[in-house]
Amino acid sequence: MKYQTQRIAQVYFTVALALFAIQVIGGLLAGWIYVAPNTLSELLPFNIVRMLHTNSLVVWLILGFMGAAYFLIPEEAEREIHSPMLAYIQLAILVLGTLGVVVTYVFNLFEGNWLLGKEGREFLEQPLWVKVGIVVAALIFLYNVTMTVLKGRKTAITNVLLLGLWGLALLFLFAFYNPHNLGLDKMYWWYVVHLWVEGVWELIMASILAYLMLKLTGVDREVVEKWLYVIVATALFSGILGTGHHYYWIGTPGYWQWIGSIFSSLEVIPFFGMMAFAFVMVWKGRRDHPNKAALLWSLGCATLAFFGAGVWGFLHTLHGVNYYTHGTQITAAHGHLAFFGAYVCLNLAIFTYAFPILKNRDPYNQVLNMASFWLMAGGMTFMTFVLTFAGTVQTHLQRVMGEGYMDTQDQIEVFYLMRFGAGLAVVIGALLFIYAIFVPRREVIEPGPVERERIEHDPDHVAAE
Amino acid sequence: MSDTARADASGTLPGDLMIWVLIVSELLVFGAALGGFMAVRTTDAAGFAAAQDHLDRTAGALNTIVLLTSGLFAALALRACEVGSRGRARLWLGAAAALGLVFLWVKGLEYAAKAAQGIGTETHPFFTFYYLVTGFHAAHVVAGIVILGLVSWRDNVANIENATAFWHMVDLVWVLIFPVIYLLR
Amino acid sequence: MRVWADNPLWRAWGGLMALGALTTLAAARGGQVAAPVLGAAILALAWAKARLILGRYLDLDRAPAWRRGFSGVIGAFLVLLYGIYLIPAV
Numbered sequence: 001m002k003y004q005t006q007r008i009a010q011v012y013f014t015v016a017l018a019l020f021a022i023q024v025i026g027g028l029l030a031g032w033i034y035v036a037p038n039t040l041s042e043l044l045p046f047n048i049v050r051m052l053h054t055n056s057l058v059v060w061l062i063l064g065f066m067g068a069a070y071f072l073i074p075e076e077a078e079r080e081i082h083s084p085m086l087a088y089i090q091l092a093i094l095v096l097g098t099l100g101v102v103v104t105y106v107f108n109l110f111e112g113n114w115l116l117g118k119e120g121r122e123f124l125e126q127p128l129w130v131k132v133g134i135v136v137a138a139l140i141f142l143y144n145v146t147m148t149v150l151k152g153r154k155t156a157i158t159n160v161l162l163l164g165l166w167g168l169a170l171l172f173l174f175a176f177y178n179p180h181n182l183g184l185d186k187m188y189w190w191y192v193v194h195l196w197v198e199g200v201w202e203l204i205m206a207s208i209l210a211y212l213m214l215k216l217t218g219v220d221r222e223v224v225e226k227w228l229y230v231i232v233a234t235a236l237f238s239g240i241l242g243t244g245h246h247y248y249w250i251g252t253p254g255y256w257q258w259i260g261s262i263f264s265s266l267e268v269i270p271f272f273g274m275m276a277f278a279f280v281m282v283w284k285g286r287r288d289h290p291n292k293a294a295l296l297w298s299l300g301c302a303t304l305a306f307f308g309a310g311v312w313g314f315l316h317t318l319h320g321v322n323y324y325t326h327g328t329q330i331t332a333a334h335g336h337l338a339f340f341g342a343y344v345c346l347n348l349a350i351f352t353y354a355f356p357i358l359k360n361r362d363p364y365n366q367v368l369n370m371a372s373f374w375l376m377a378g379g380m381t382f383m384t385f386v387l388t389f390a391g392t393v394q395t396h397l398q399r400v401m402g403e404g405y406m407d408t409q410d411q412i413e414v415f416y417l418m419r420f421g422a423g424l425a426v427v428i429g430a431l432l433f434i435y436a437i438f439v440p441r442r443e444v445i446e447p448g449p450v451e452r453e454r455i456e457h458d459p460d461h462v463a464a465e
Numbered sequence: 466m467s468d469t470a471r472a473d474a475s476g477t478l479p480g481d482l483m484i485w486v487l488i489v490s491e492l493l494v495f496g497a498a499l500g501g502f503m504a505v506r507t508t509d510a511a512g513f514a515a516a517q518d519h520l521d522r523t524a525g526a527l528n529t530i531v532l533l534t535s536g537l538f539a540a541l542a543l544r545a546c547e548v549g550s551r552g553r554a555r556l557w558l559g560a561a562a563a564l565g566l567v568f569l570w571v572k573g574l575e576y577a578a579k580a581a582q583g584i585g586t587e588t589h590p591f592f593t594f595y596y597l598v599t600g601f602h603a604a605h606v607v608a609g610i611v612i613l614g615l616v617s618w619r620d621n622v623a624n625i626e627n628a629t630a631f632w633h634m635v636d637l638v639w640v641l642i643f644p645v646i647y648l649l650r
Numbered sequence: 651m652r653v654w655a656d657n658p659l660w661r662a663w664g665g666l667m668a669l670g671a672l673t674t675l676a677a678a679r680g681g682q683v684a685a686p687v688l689g690a691a692i693l694a695l696a697w698a699k700a701r702l703i704l705g706r707y708l709d710l711d712r713a714p715a716w717r718r719g720f721s722g723v724i725g726a727f728l729v730l731l732y733g734i735y736l737i738p739a740v
């Protein structure tokens with residue numbers, strides 16, 4: 001660790017991992033309710049479990065991004081973080097808000113209260129006071145990291161990262177606007193949800209991936225930057241008007257069917273670009289970095305994001321197809337693999353890379369960590385396939401044959417059972433990951449020949465830089 | 466100036482990589498839109514032909530002349546800038562932008578005439594595509610005019626090369642959409 | 651005037667204007683010529699215009715491989731459009 005303030009990241013990552021555990025366990029519970037619908041139906045109804053699952057997902061991912069920013073900006077900018085104090089205050093606000101959310105949801109408090117009660121839009125259910133807290137925390141965060149970058153060296157990686165983080169915060173402001181007209185409500189809701197994951201978060205993803213590639217493969221910065229710019233340009237070009245793929249059936253004019261189909265099809269390009277980028281960098285890379293697990297997560301991230309977002313997104317993005325598949329289990333299949341591949345793997349990659357450095361030790365427990373990758377990635381992939389089958393059958397029975405919703409659900413039960421099994425593997429993988437990160441054992445992976453040579457000829461060498 | 470002086474036969478794209486990423490992206494978008502247009506046309510060729518008769522082909526042809534001439538002026542601006550005549554480069558850029566405005570004016574007359582007949586985006590699938598594709602193209606003309614203005618202020622060769630490449634992309638797209646939407650029947 | 655005729659840009663412009671005139675002429679014969687022939691002519695003229703813009707205006711003549719790539723893909727795309735264009739007639 002070259003800069004003291006990078007340590008801030010460790011606290012963020014730790015909170016994020018705790019929420020990650022809660023998130024996947026919540027998912028498993030939701031998956032079990034699908035199998036045995038009366039489970040906890042009084043104490044903790046499905047809609048609340050689902051909210052906890054999705055909200056904790058978004059919160060921990062954002063905490064991870066923020067931690068990643070605190071970790072990599074000092075190195076890129078060659079400056080300590082402007083104010084560590086503010087960083088901790090910011091985290092405290094976010095944790096308080098998260099606890100408030102959990103308590104409000106679980107005990108269903110303040111129903112209908114404009115300030116304290118939950119608001120009913122998926123992913124944005126947080127009570128108003130929590131939303132305000134999020135904005136305050138985001139402002140503190142942006143002030144803190146922007147000041148650091150402005151005072152220090154400006155690189156393509158920090159520029160893109162800041163652009164993504166500013167976009168994330170500004171787009172969140174649409175969460176405050178909730179018109180009565182349901183069509184308009186949905187329109188603005190997607191400004192947050194879609195323009196996050198298929199817009200500004202992609203910038204964050206590309207920049208963190210670029211940073212990891214720079215460190216793990218040792219490819220020249222210039223090469224990395226060229227890729228980064230092309231990825232960012234294609235992401236914004238396609239992603240902004242790609243929002244149209246959510247405006248097919250909500251009462252918006254018919255031309256959205258074409259705008260949405262055309263632009264969102266092009267969204268595959270940046271995800272393909274990121275996958276090509278990661279593999280080309282590893283191919284070209286001269287460095288044989290000892291942190292193999294971080295490299296595995298990075299490559300897994302780029303690959304699964306391409307499949308989850310790119311391929312599974314394209315699968316149902318043309319309006320002729322979406323007419324049938326809209327809101328079926330196909331959507332859930334895509335939502336899971338896309339979020340997992342792009343943003344979960346990305347966070348776990350930077351955690352895997354950063355923790356040994358933050359704790360100032362060699363990358364321990366790599367085999368465990370890599371096993372957790374295969375468990376989670378395998379579980380998620382299997383879940384995606386299962387849900388895709390379920391969705392195909394559902395689409396056929398419900399949308400083509402015209403059977404009732406619940407009649408259809410009865411006929412795809414077996415898939416939900418398998419989804420639960422796949423989810424169990426993911427949860428075990430997640431717990432294994434957390435264990436591998438926090439509990440040091442012994443160095444398992446030997447450095448390769450190039451790295452050994454470096455260690456011999458470079459006494460200042462730190463195993464994981 | 467001679468053409469061979471410029472040819473370096475290096476085989477690399479003239480201008481920035483990013484402008485070419487943009488050009489390819491735009492071609493994909495307009496290409497997909499025209500493909501969609503032709504595909505939907507197969508479901509109702511007679512209806513498409515009838516709708517197309519409401520278009521003003523003369524205005525379209527006029528606009529082709531205007532835009533392609535504007536493209537020439539833009540290309541001449543780049544040549545002038547390359548040999549160091551800043552004044553002439555600016556004049557050509559101004560002329561190119563002015564013709565861009567003429568293009569928009571003609572387009573505006575066309576839209577006004579359609580609106581007067583009560584034709585909107587939902588009147589017929591043909592008009593959905595007509596408004597969408599030509600409207601999106603016109604938006605690029607607007608952007609191009611702004612860009613030409615910007616580079617006549619920040620007038621170095623690299624800037625002008627990128628700006629005129631954008632402008633030529635707008636030409637290129639027009640020579641594809643005009644025949645397909647206005648003429649094919 | 652000689653200078654103009656020698657300048658590849660002006661010549662490209664002249665070519666584009668000529669192709670435009672031909673397109674207008676072709677389109678004006680709408681009723682008289684069979685649709686498949688007319689369609690082929692209009693699209694072929696569009697391709698010729700596109701090639702001039704790519705080669706001269708966008709200066710891809712300096713990068714012949716790229717020019718071949720772009721005009722090839724656009725040509726293939728126009729062939730595709732032509733194929734779709736013929737479907738209702740069949």
Ligand code: HEM
Pocket residue numbers: 023024027028029030031032034050053054057331332335336339340344419420422423424426427
């Ligand atoms: C890191 C891993 C996970 C991610 C990124 C994730 C993400 C998501 C997302 C984005 C949604 C909302 C989907 C939509 O709106 O279509 C969702 C819902 C859900 N997830 Fe997960 N999830 C994960 C793990 C799990 C696990 C392990 C299970 C266990 C079976 C699970 C079960 C569910 C269920 C049952 C729903 C509700 C689906 C519905 O309403 O029909 N998830 N998850």
Ligand code: HEM
Pocket residue numbers: 122197198245246264265267268305309310312313314315316317318322325326327328331334335336338339342343
């Ligand atoms: C990492 C990037 C992405 C993530 C995290 C993501 C996640 C999601 C989620 C969670 C949903 C469900 C939203 C809801 O209704 O609750 C969704 C819907 C959708 N996504 Fe994505 N997505 C990503 C990229 C893409 C891409 C690149 C495409 C297209 C190529 C795409 C196409 C769609 C479509 C068409 C829907 C609507 C499904 C429906 O009609 O029910 N997504 N996405």
Ligand SMILES: [Fe+2]
Pocket residue numbers: 194198242243245246
């Ligand atoms: Fe989307």
